[in-house]
Amino acid sequence: MKIFKSKAGQMRVIESILASFILVSAITFVSTFAVTPQSSTYEVGALEKLGHNALHGLDEEKLLSGFVYNQSEWSSNFTAALRISLPSDVYFDLRMSDLNGTLLNPNIPIRYGDPEVFNNSDSIASVTYCIAGYSRFDSTKGSEVKYEPRTLILLLVRE
Amino acid sequence: MLLRLKKDRKGQFIIIATLLIAIMIISVASIMYGAVTYFRHERWEEYLSVIDAVKTNSRRIVEMSLANYTLTEDQAILKSNLEKWQRDLLETYSGLGIGLGSSLNNETQEIYGVTLQYNMGLAKDWNKQVSFSAANVTFDLNLTSVGLYGYKFITPVFLKMEIIDALYFESSNEVGVRLIIQREEMIPINDLQAANFVKLQVDGENKTFTFRHYFDIDTLNAFVYELRYSSQTQPSSITTAVSAVDSRGIKVEGNATLNVT
Numbered sequence: 001m002k003i004f005k006s007k008a009g010q011m012r013v014i015e016s017i018l019a020s021f022i023l024v025s026a027i028t029f030v031s032t033f034a035v036t037p038q039s040s041t042y043e044v045g046a047l048e049k050l051g052h053n054a055l056h057g058l059d060e061e062k063l064l065s066g067f068v069y070n071q072s073e074w075s076s077n078f079t080a081a082l083r084i085s086l087p088s089d090v091y092f093d094l095r096m097s098d099l100n101g102t103l104l105n106p107n108i109p110i111r112y113g114d115p116e117v118f119n120n121s122d123s124i125a126s127v128t129y130c131i132a133g134y135s136r137f138d139s140t141k142g143s144e145v146k147y148e149p150r151t152l153i154l155l156l157v158r159e
Numbered sequence: 160m161l162l163r164l165k166k167d168r169k170g171q172f173i174i175i176a177t178l179l180i181a182i183m184i185i186s187v188a189s190i191m192y193g194a195v196t197y198f199r200h201e202r203w204e205e206y207l208s209v210i211d212a213v214k215t216n217s218r219r220i221v222e223m224s225l226a227n228y229t230l231t232e233d234q235a236i237l238k239s240n241l242e243k244w245q246r247d248l249l250e251t252y253s254g255l256g257i258g259l260g261s262s263l264n265n266e267t268q269e270i271y272g273v274t275l276q277y278n279m280g281l282a283k284d285w286n287k288q289v290s291f292s293a294a295n296v297t298f299d300l301n302l303t304s305v306g307l308y309g310y311k312f313i314t315p316v317f318l319k320m321e322i323i324d325a326l327y328f329e330s331s332n333e334v335g336v337r338l339i340i341q342r343e344e345m346i347p348i349n350d351l352q353a354a355n356f357v358k359l360q361v362d363g364e365n366k367t368f369t370f371r372h373y374f375d376i377d378t379l380n381a382f383v384y385e386l387r388y389s390s391q392t393q394p395s396s397i398t399t400a401v402s403a404v405d406s407r408g409i410k411v412e413g414n415a416t417l418n419v420t
Contacts, residue, residue, distance in 0.1 A: 022180055056211055056212065130248070
């Protein structure tokens with residue numbers, strides 16, 4: 001007898017559950033469009049920033065031109081400097097070319113990480129950085145000034 | 160009729176509840192939209208990184224040109240290098256609508272407390288007690304892909320050498336010529352080695368010298384380079400000429416007649 005009398009209250013409960021269900025559905029639907037820090041869209045942007053900061057930091061420290069215009073530094077100090085400048089879970093592959101687009105380091109990889117990762121990852125970031133030339137004084141060679149632009153393309157992917 | 164209205168009260172409630180839920184959904188959706196698009200606003204940072212790279216390399220071009228000018232006296236080198244750089248930038252950052260203009264200073268300008276006469280953006284005032292090498296370019300950057308027009312930045316490059324004094328050291332029979340070397344914004348240069356001083360001439364004669372550098376906190380309150388050469392007696396005065404090249408390859412030459420104390 002009492003159960004029949006409370007029918008209206010049960011309806012309110014059902015309405016509340018339905019309302020909650022609609023709300024959760026709406027939030028779930030909208031969140032599929034979200035560009036959150038974890039999403040691949042944001043990841044590429046974050047890697048680009050890391051890559052640019054690494055190259056620009058080396059340039060501001062007056063190290064970059066010394067690495068770029070000295071082939072003996074490519075696989076040793078240049079690679080090491082980039083590994084130090086980037087987080088340990090970020091793999092990189094740096095390609096260097098002249099203004100004609102000729103790749104200058106096809107046989108000397110400036111790389112950290114498995115090359116396969118660059119083929120398989122969905123979130124690969126690419127940073128282009130240009131360096132115009134160099135002027136320096138060396139105690140053995142004296143003054144050297146050279147205008148010879150190089151384009152650096154740094155590919156980055158998270159492990 | 161009244162009875163029927165009373166009977167349909169529950170249906171009215173459902174309509175009101177549906178409206179409220181719709182309002183809630185729209186509100187939540189608008190808040191979520193604001194949250195999901197928040198990170199998209201950071202995309203313009205990639206253009207800032209291009210601007211940074213252009214500024215850094217434009218400064219490098221000015222430094223290279225000044226270094227070349229102080230070595231070869233080629234007054235047109237800055238103009239020539241800037242023309243090449245402006246053309247090469249278009250190829251390197253194609254698709255961004257990048258355009259870099261420049262105006263070379265051709266006027267007399269007071270900078271860091273000294274008056275310099277620029278010619279095609281370059282100036283040197285050498286063979287004095289206080290000598291300079293300088294360059295000054297105003298750049299004008301356009302990045303049409305992001306609607307950036309007329310972004311101006313000035314790139315002064317500067318090297319100053321001041322011959323301070325000459326001291327006699329009886330204990331070692333040496334004369335020490337003391338110098339202060341500064342770059343733009345009067346920042347002391349403290350990384351020079353003996354090889355950077357390519358010439359020390361005293362009374363017209365080249366001298367071999369030993370090299371010291373230290374911060375003189377007592378009298379000069381500055382970073383000082385001291386070039387010492389042997390002299391069995393204390394001269395009353397000397398005329399000295401010094402040439403120095405900094406790590407960027409920029410050269411400056413100074414000349415002074417000093418009382419030896």
